Amino acid sequence: MTTNFGQLFRDWVSDVSEFPITQMVDALRGRMMELNYTRRVDSSQWLTRLTPSMEEKLQDETSKAISLQVLHSHGSTFEVRGEAVDIVDIDNWDCTCKAWQLNGSPCCHAIAV
Known part of the structure; x- marks a missing residue:
């Protein structure tokens, strides 16, 4: 998992750049939701509140x-x-x-x- 969200987002946009705008926004929203879920699951296993x-x-x-x-x-x-x-x-x-x-x-x- 990358920690550089800017680079990750640019990669996502380039993957869906040919989509109509509504599909592009929906695809990006879905990927952000997946990323948030993955990070939440990963962080729930930490022993402290620190990374x-x-x-x-x-x-x-x-x-x-x-x-x-x-x-x-x-x-x-x-x-x-x-x-x-x-x-x-x-x-x-x-x-x-x-x-x-x-x-x-x-x-x-x-x-x-």
Whole structure:
């Protein structure tokens, strides 16, 4: 199953491009319904609400966090020392490495806190 819906949709459109518009729309609707059903069935077997790829990324970040040293600065701000020093603000979901803001999932520094 592809995760790039744009490419998948372009492929579907090229498959039905010769159909009259009403048949084309109906064929595309049917394929989207099938895709939604397949993804729903697949995701119902996951152990957590996270996707398997996100689970793996979180596990990688957790293993990196084990070796980091955490110092409480003030309030919800922490200094995390590893190869570099990063500042984590838990309340604002902010880290100076910027990975948390870019990915939307906690970086190893935030996990260490």
